[in-house]
Amino acid sequence: MTIELNFTINEKKITLKTEPNRRLLDILRQELNLTGTKEGCAIGECGACTVVMNGKAVNSCLVLAPQINGAEILTVEGLEKDQRLHFLQENFLKHGAVQCGFCTPGMLMSAYALLSKNPNPTEAEVKEAIAGNLCRCTGYKQIIDAILETEGDIK
Amino acid sequence: MSSRKIIKSKYFFEEDFVESLAEVPVEKTEAWASGAELKVVGKPTQRKDGYDKVSGSAQYTFDISLPKMAFAKTLRSPHPHARILNIDVSKAKKLPGVLEIITHQNTPKIPWYFGMSFLFDTTLRFEGDEVACVAAESEHIAEQALQLIRVEYEELPFTIEAGQAMSEAAPKIHDTNILRGRPDTYERGDIEKGFAEADVVLEETFTTQTAVHNTTEPHCSVVNWDGDRLTVWDSTQGIFSVRDGIADSLGIPASHVRVIKKYMGGGFGSKLAAGKYTVMAALLAKKIGRPVKIALDRKEMNLAVGNRPDSVQKLKIGAKKDGTLTAMVHESYGASGAYPSGAACSWPFRTIYQCPNLNTIDYSVYINAGPGRPMRAPGHVQGTFGMDSIIDDMAEKIGMDPLEFRLKNYAEIDQVGNAPYTSKRLHECYQQGAAAIGWYQKRRPAGSSPGKIKKGIGMASQIWWGGGGPPAYATLKLNRDGSATVIAGTQDLGTGTYTFIAQVAAEVLEIPLDNINVILGDTGVAPYGPSSGGSTTAPSISPAVRDAAEQMKTKLISGAAAILEVPERELSYRNAVISAITDSEKKLGISDVVRQMRERVLVTTGLRNANPEGYTINSFGAQFAEVEVDIDTGKIRLLKVVAAHDVGRILNPLTSDNQFHGGIIQGIGFALMEERIMDPMTGKTLTTNLHNYKVPTVMDTPTEIEVIIVSDSDPLISNTGVKGIGEPAHIPTAAAIANAVYNAIGVRMKSLPMTPDKILHALFG
Incomplete structure (x- = not known):
């Protein structure tokens, strides 16, 4: 059995047929070749697969295909515009908020969801926003600093 | 030339x-001279790999996809110790989309674990030991096929605790349950004489838990044959080690194997050698004539691809009233898991403090659990916890400040190699670290912090090779x-x-x-x-x-x-x-x-030049922790960690800071929460996902981490004067936190991780 889905990814309208038991993560990585979104645990514990769906940060491993019908989805690949990195991405580089980089796309998307709603977050709000994103090698301080510097209208 | x-x-x-x-x-x-004016080296420099990693374009092994690629999954032993009597794959093979299944029945006997076992052994020695591997059109189908493989097991008696495994009556995992049949030993001086000279003798037992690397990127490989030539994309810390391991396993020339790794999501020691999964994927790919991707899931990672062995450390030290250490004894045992892996943890104990009379005995013991692998400074993290805990106790017993006690017993030369160090600037680490944490201003006598939230400060020393x-x-x-x-x-x-x-x-x-x-x-x-x-x-x-x-x-x-x-x-x-x-x-x-x-x-x-003869190369450091302990809940909160290290020249302060923060936070995990827990009744591991195996989140990190590098270069080592950072950053954190907790509550925590239940038990019995 397949279902037809209509949704928007990184401002591009998509129509595709897929099986209803597919996860959003599978659709991104396998059907759309958007491998910037990572898989670290498959049960919503590590946050490596975080994307922004309808303005909220979600674990794409916990979203089933039918749930994305009509949704607007932003992945890490959608942050860069006109071959220029988003200043959230630039701040990650400036502050050294990247090491192995495997958690980075998820961190960026959690941060983006926060900043879209709350352009001037406190440090406590930043921490809460990335509390579901595990980093195993860099530590979190540089990531917090990078997000805090990216205040203001991020769109 | x-x-x-x-x-x-x-x-x-x-x-x-x-x-x-x-x-x-x-x-x-x-070598570039100490203090040389360099233009690029030593300056904060954004990463060359930065764009790829923030844009999402970075391709990790996990992201590699090839035309006609098949997917492999592994059937693993559900039992801690068993023999395979029969395997029936007929039902699984009929599942649409299944391409091939390999077991011990249809593969060569490829030696594994230093010749003690095979790629597929008929005796399974831990939960997670490999039984069969399936290639299918999708990962999902491969997983379904695993459930259709019928295996008849003869369950064997098991042992999952090193102390018990050492006893005569314990089930035997190999000829003997002790690695190499004997402990690692070291001695110098006259231990009896040393204790006779001591005014105070302390004896205590410390324990540390088994920890698991839990890298963010799973262990994974993608393999592809072009005729008899194999290309392997692998998430690995050692491309040449993987190449040679695969070539040996498959019996093909090393020149026929090409191993590629561009980006990887963490290793910490768990990805240093060729994995069984890679060889299984190569065998399957050869049989089906298609590329194969194999990626472990979080449960497999927690069972089968390495861990830091636990430890039980019985320590005894003697000192004179003036603080001079006269004798030190370390006796430990730890679980290697089912195959060879060193569990010894006495290295720092032998060298870091000056002591003429010293003995160490370390037993590495086989148990029915996944084999250990090096994990970020093997032995040193657990050993430093025990050693620096009893050193702190001794300082208190003779009424000396713990930092003064360490300076009193400062080792000027390498006591094991009897050689000078190329450089040792540990005393500067002590001084600058103490100043940064406010050691002399803030520290109070142990347990004297008032109220329900008790504050404390503690420190520990670090030694590691890394030259x-x-x-x-x-x-x-x-x-x-x-x-x-x-x-x-x-x-x-x-x-x-x-x-x-x-x-x-x-x-x-x-x-x-x-x-x-x-x-x-x-x-x-x-x-x-x-x-x-x-x-x-x-x-x-x-x-x-x-x-x-x-x-x-x-x-x-x-x-x-x-x-x-x-x-x-x-x-x-x-x-x-x-x-x-x-x-x-x-x-x-x-x-x-x-x-x-x-x-x-x-x-x-x-x-790379030869290392200088007649010298020992070590890195050094001291870390200081300031904590709050809530005696109602038993919860420990980190306020500040100061890391002061002698690591030679820093090439890039921006990336070095990453290493220090990451190492310290892993140290916090080891001190407070990370623990592999096994069920003694079934011999199975209970902590097989990131919900049960606790890794620090941003909420568990200290308010402040301050990194101080006391060294500018070690010109005797090489033309760049660099020592490594990755492990030094992590070694003393847990010990420093434990000493801070003691300073806060006045009760010695002898077992890691220091979870709230242990704190409350220690405080109120």
Whole structure:
């Protein structure tokens, strides 16, 4: 059995047929070749697969295909515009908020969801926003600093 | 071409000294002097791999996808100890989409675990031991097929605790349950005499838990055969080690195996060698004639691909009233898991404090659990916790400040090797770290903090090898436009290898960083580089890169001399322009030299120099922690961690800071929450996902981490003067936190992790 889905990814309208038991993560990585979104645990514990769906940060491993019908989805690949990195991405580089980089796309998307709603977050709000994103090698301080510097209208 | 020779090289790598013949330059390039004005090296430099990682374009092994790629999943033993009586794959094979299934029945007996077992053994010695592997059109189908494989097991008695496994009555996992049948021992001086001289003798037992690496990127490989040639993309810390392991396992020439790793999501010691999964995927790919991807899930990672062995450390130390240590004894045992892996943890105990009379005994014990693998400073993290806890107790017992006690017993030379250190600046770590945490102002007597939230400060010392050594190579190619490519057989774990290699080359050739491309992690194109472990990557590779760049500079000057008809000695090299000292009109840019030599590319290969003879190379450090302990809930909160270290020259403060923060936070995890828990009734592991196995989140991190580097260079080691950082950053954190907790509550925590239940139990019984 397949279902037809209509949704928007990184401002591009998509129509595709897929099986209803597919996860959003599978659709991104396998059907759309958007491998910037990572898989670290498959049960919503590590946050490596975080994307922004309808303005909220979600674990794409916990979203089933039918749930994305009509949704607007932003992945890490959608942050860069006109071959220029988003200043959230630039701040990650400036502050050294990247090491192995495997958690980075998820961190960026959690941060983006926060900043879209709350352009001037406190440090406590930043921490809460990335509390579901595990980093195993860099530590979190540089990531917090990078997000805090990216205040203001991020769109 | 600079002249070379072959020497016997020996340096410490993870769990032991590695010895090999190594090609080295006859003459070492002089090290950059301490305090030398360098333009690029030592400056905060954004990562070369930065764009790829923030844009999402970085391709990890997990992201590799090839046309017609099939997917493999592994059937693993559900029992801690069992024999396979029969395997029936007929039902699984009929599942649509299943392509091939391999078991011990249809594969060669490939030796594994140092010849103690096979790729597929019929005796299974831990939950998670490999039974069969399925290739299918999708991962989902492969998983379904696993459930259709019928295996008849004969369950065997098991043992999952090292202390019990050492007893006569315990079920035997191998001929003996003790690794090599005997403990590792070390002794110096006269231990009886040492204790007789002591005014105070303390004896205590400390325990640490089994921890699991839990890298963010799963262990995974993608394999592809072109005829009899195999390409392997692997998430690995050692491309050459994986290449040789696979070639040996499959019985094919090493030249037929190419291992590639561009980016990886963490290793921490768990990805140093070829994995069974890679070889299984290669066998399946050969049979089905298609590329195969195999990726472990979180449960498999927590069962089968390594852990830090636990430890039970019985320590006894004696000191005079004036604080002089007179005797120290360490006796420990720890669980290797079902196959050889060192659980010894007495290395820091032997060397870091001055003591003439000292004995250590370490037993590594087989149990029915996943085999250990080096995990970020094997032995040192657990050993430092026990040692620095009892040292703190001794200081208190004789009424000395713990920091003064450590200074009193400062070891000026390496007591095991009886050799001087190339450099040791630990006393500066103590002084600067103490100042940063406010040691003398804030610290109160243990347990005297008022109220329900008690504050405390503690510290611990760090020693590690991390000097690296030869053989290690780097090839530099200079293009005719003056841009360069450096190719090295090392790999970047995310630690900044791409970036520092470019910095070193840019420093020597005085060309923009942006004009340097770095290619790592490909056995098909790179000269040999060692595995990235033991904090040796930067100390081993950076001098080879500098050597390659210096040779290139010499070559360019020689070329310019011929073109300008000016003797080499009368030419100067500045900002990538070579000019005659006496006639500034006579000059050439380096790209002009390459062009006029009519070569499109100039090539040099640099080597890591030999380590200096008669010296021991170690890194040192001290970490200080300030904590709050809530005695109602038993919860520990980190306020501040100060890390002061002697790690030679820092190549890039931006990436070095990453290493320190990451190492400290892993240390917090080990101190407070990370623990593999097994069920004694079933022998199964209960902590097989990231919900049960607790890794620190941002909420568990301290308000402040301050990193202080006391060293500027260690010029005796190499031309770059670098020591490694990865493991030093992590070693003393847990011990410092434990001592801070003692200072806060006045009760000694003897067991890690210090979970709230243990704190409450220690406080109220």
